[in-house]
Amino acid sequence: MTTTQVIRNVRPLGAAAVDLVLEAGKIKALLPVGSAAPELPCLLDGQGQLLLPALVESHVHFDKTLWSMPWRPNSAGPTRNDRISNEQVLLKNFDVPIAQRAGALTEHCIALGSLYFRSHVDVQTVWGLRHVEAMLALRDQYKHLIDMQLVAFPQGGLLIQPGTTALMQTALEMGVDIVGGIDPAAIDRDPVRHLEILFDWAVRYDRGVDIHLHDPADLGRWEIERIADMTQAHGLQGRVMISHAYCLGAFAPVELHALADRLAELQISIMTCAPSHVTVPPVAMLRSRHVNVCSGSDGIRDAWSPMGNGDMLERAMLIALRFGWSKDSDLEMAFDMVSTGGARALGLPAYGLAPGCPANLLILPAENLAAAVVDRSPRRTVISRGHIVARDGVFLAR
Amino acid sequence: MTTTQVIRNVRPLGAAAVDLVLEAGKIKALLPVGSAAPELPCLLDGQGQLLLPALVESHVHFDKTLWSMPWRPNSAGPTRNDRISNEQVLLKNFDVPIAQRAGALTEHCIALGSLYFRSHVDVQTVWGLRHVEAMLALRDQYKHLIDMQLVAFPQGGLLIQPGTTALMQTALEMGVDIVGGIDPAAIDRDPVRHLEILFDWAVRYDRGVDIHLHDPADLGRWEIERIADMTQAHGLQGRVMISHAYCLGAFAPVELHALADRLAELQISIMTCAPSHVTVPPVAMLRSRHVNVCSGSDGIRDAWSPMGNGDMLERAMLIALRFGWSKDSDLEMAFDMVSTGGARALGLPAYGLAPGCPANLLILPAENLAAAVVDRSPRRTVISRGHIVARDGVFLAR
The missing domain is CATH 3.20.20.140 (Metal-dependent hydrolases)
Structure with missing residues (x-):
């Protein structure tokens, strides 16, 4: 069974907010925020945080x-x-x-x-x-x-x-x-x-x-x-x-x-x-x-x-x-x-936030990329191949 | 009324643990750990953390x-x-x-x-x-x-x-x-x-x-x-x-x-x-x-x-x-x-951890001074003139 999930309301690299649809550990689609099907299981409500590739x-x-x-x-x-x-x-x-x-x-x-x-x-x-x-x-x-x-x-x-x-x-x-x-x-x-x-x-x-x-x-x-x-x-x-x-x-x-x-x-x-x-x-x-x-x-x-x-x-x-x-x-x-x-x-074959890339993601509170670099917020959610593996600096996948 | 208080079990600059006795917003004494009078009000149990001057x-x-x-x-x-x-x-x-x-x-x-x-x-x-x-x-x-x-x-x-x-x-x-x-x-x-x-x-x-x-x-x-x-x-x-x-x-x-x-x-x-x-x-x-x-x-x-x-x-x-x-x-x-x-x-007139100095202190988990600098732990307790004014990065004295 392939599970489709959604990360709601995140801003990829600081751009306008999207719902990020994940399937089989990969990014399937970036949809305008609020437009992912409501019945899709929600992996995370991003609350407008910044979305980065891992x-x-x-x-x-x-x-x-x-x-x-x-x-x-x-x-x-x-x-x-x-x-x-x-x-x-x-x-x-x-x-x-x-x-x-x-x-x-x-x-x-x-x-x-x-x-x-x-x-x-x-x-x-x-x-x-x-x-x-x-x-x-x-x-x-x-x-x-x-x-x-x-x-x-x-x-x-x-x-x-x-x-x-x-x-x-x-x-x-x-x-x-x-x-x-x-x-x-x-x-x-x-x-x-x-x-x-x-x-x-x-x-x-x-x-x-x-x-x-x-x-x-x-x-x-x-x-x-x-x-x-x-x-x-x-x-x-x-x-x-x-x-x-x-x-x-x-x-x-x-x-x-x-x-x-x-x-x-x-x-x-x-x-x-x-x-x-x-x-x-x-x-x-x-x-x-x-x-x-x-x-x-x-x-x-x-x-x-x-x-x-x-x-x-x-x-x-x-x-x-x-x-x-x-x-x-x-x-x-x-x-x-x-x-x-x-x-x-x-030489990574597929890296980034485009559909088809692995759902290897970093989500954190920051206004934009520049602020993310300056502030280095410790409040980070890390997603590996579609699974949350760390939050707020704590490794969860042991 | 002058309140005397104690910070128990902290290591000044990484040295052996002490009980730090405070009075009227100043450091009164550094005593071997465990030797401060048990009836003294305890401002903080340092649990062996590092004690630094602010x-x-x-x-x-x-x-x-x-x-x-x-x-x-x-x-x-x-x-x-x-x-x-x-x-x-x-x-x-x-x-x-x-x-x-x-x-x-x-x-x-x-x-x-x-x-x-x-x-x-x-x-x-x-x-x-x-x-x-x-x-x-x-x-x-x-x-x-x-x-x-x-x-x-x-x-x-x-x-x-x-x-x-x-x-x-x-x-x-x-x-x-x-x-x-x-x-x-x-x-x-x-x-x-x-x-x-x-x-x-x-x-x-x-x-x-x-x-x-x-x-x-x-x-x-x-x-x-x-x-x-x-x-x-x-x-x-x-x-x-x-x-x-x-x-x-x-x-x-x-x-x-x-x-x-x-x-x-x-x-x-x-x-x-x-x-x-x-x-x-x-x-x-x-x-x-x-x-x-x-x-x-x-x-x-x-x-x-x-x-x-x-x-x-x-x-x-x-x-x-x-x-x-x-x-x-x-x-x-x-x-x-x-x-x-x-x-x-x-030109500060009294600075440091000696008796008589203001009880302006930073307490944080670190093995020693060098480790404190490298690790920059966010888990800091800040004491100003004998009062806890911040913990874990949160200002409490508003």
Whole structure:
């Protein structure tokens, strides 16, 4: 039996109120408010609240979170390598399983309105495939509620850590969705070989690519050019993401127009968390040249930093602060990065509020999109595939 | 009759739990938990929550907020002067009185745990003393709950707008607490004369000085040196604040050691909201050289920007993000800027959790100071002068 239900009186993206008809977990129709058949079962009376598609978390590290654990003062040294080795020591023998920590955080993120995730999963010789196994199980556990993509992520380096390439291939064979890389120059010290391996795997296993790129300024920019070359050479248009890309913040935007046009043509997405203590990609310029840009939380309460809460509306607010945005159109751009831009980056087949899309929805009190980003109301109702799964920050689908 | 009451089982700044004895609106004693006399009336069972002194908002513009109003898309042009003139047009004939907007925001800020405020008040020829009158009335209306300092603030310039100096003097005579200035070079174009006037008034009216300084890099730094000169010449040590001071972020911290030492010696405080789209003062270096640093919200939902919510714990979190801080000691430094550093900047005579201080308190669930900053729990109990005035974000003292 297929149940047809209606969400009455919600304003899609701030437009005029509608009744939203749902069927078989999907959006069936948007009707003028009050015009859905009165006999249809009412899933929710929206009372004129804002209707949004569920949010997209395009870059997170669920497997390494310490969420739900007692507070742990950060103990890492100052460099990226210090942080990597500090984390290895901490997590290698951590006595609370990933399932518990990452599960608690996943449910928290769902309760905040995110139903689409790309989570990087550490593949390191220090713990082998333990994180991969745990995250594949977690993906399976929550697959009735969320779409979770996993990236095989060589946090400690790919070439510099002998044994990692074999683990990476096994991870991909086990079902990890995306080939991950990290700082081909600064960490692996052989950028061409690093990228060749990633793109070979992408073709061989038919997977996308997602590369952490913290390498600075001209070095990082040169690597982005090489990633573009390889994307083109391997026919991976639309399947490559460059995460962080701090280097793009080191130039005047006008200097990057040609590179931006190339990224747009190859449909390479840029992911930025818009951190405020480093340079960040010039989002407005990239978007004006049709580069897809998305955002994520990165680490949430982990060995790198205790910061973060997984709220993608807060992330949109932080993006706006990062660029000093105050116009509605700018705040809508920030919202796009945690919704449609993320969906495009993740290659989601049907995303949004159109008929046929999954009924993955976030309903909250806000006058419009800009106000939703600024206010980040905690009074959120989250609907996954036609079912209410969270209210007011409380996960209900356990 | 003086009532003695007790708050049982709270952890001051994260230390071991105590019973906090209050008398006549002040802290009387901190006793080991369980040792306060059982017959004492219990104001609150803290259940082991964190006890903080009420937060200090050192820089806000209550008079210009659009808080509690319908959403208004930002309509300002790109420059600072565009924003000033846009605001003049918007606010000149705004049909909702300042009392209503600023009152709603004041109560909201109280509910978030701030009980000490320094609010700049526009003194402009375009609306004369209207803002001053409204804010003096507001200060009076809430004086039983909060300490509010008002700064006479020549937003449109002091010399460049004929008639402003007379209005400023009237504002000071009416009881405004602090002499304000703004960009003596970029806006007023006669920095020495601008500063001479401010410091003359400070001496004549026996008031402190608080100068908005957005002027960039070497220009701003030169003005800070002149402010130091005048502070010394006029004997105003401990009574001068420089707000924003973006210029200090344009230099390597080591280049600023001598200037920092001078600011420390003259007890000139630096206020930064730590915005992420401009350069900001190097807080850690300044503090390491004993410069007092505090923070504020600046504008909250006004004609400049719709951003901001007055939450000083969120402000501390944003400060930490701005500098990439993740250590507990750094998060405690951020907290200091919205508490003790603010109290010092505002010259509050008794601030903190020691016996004799006003019982102005914030109690919330958090393991420690660092966690309080990161988590920003909305489950806050706010106590003003021994009375519970807000719970869970709801102002109760209307």
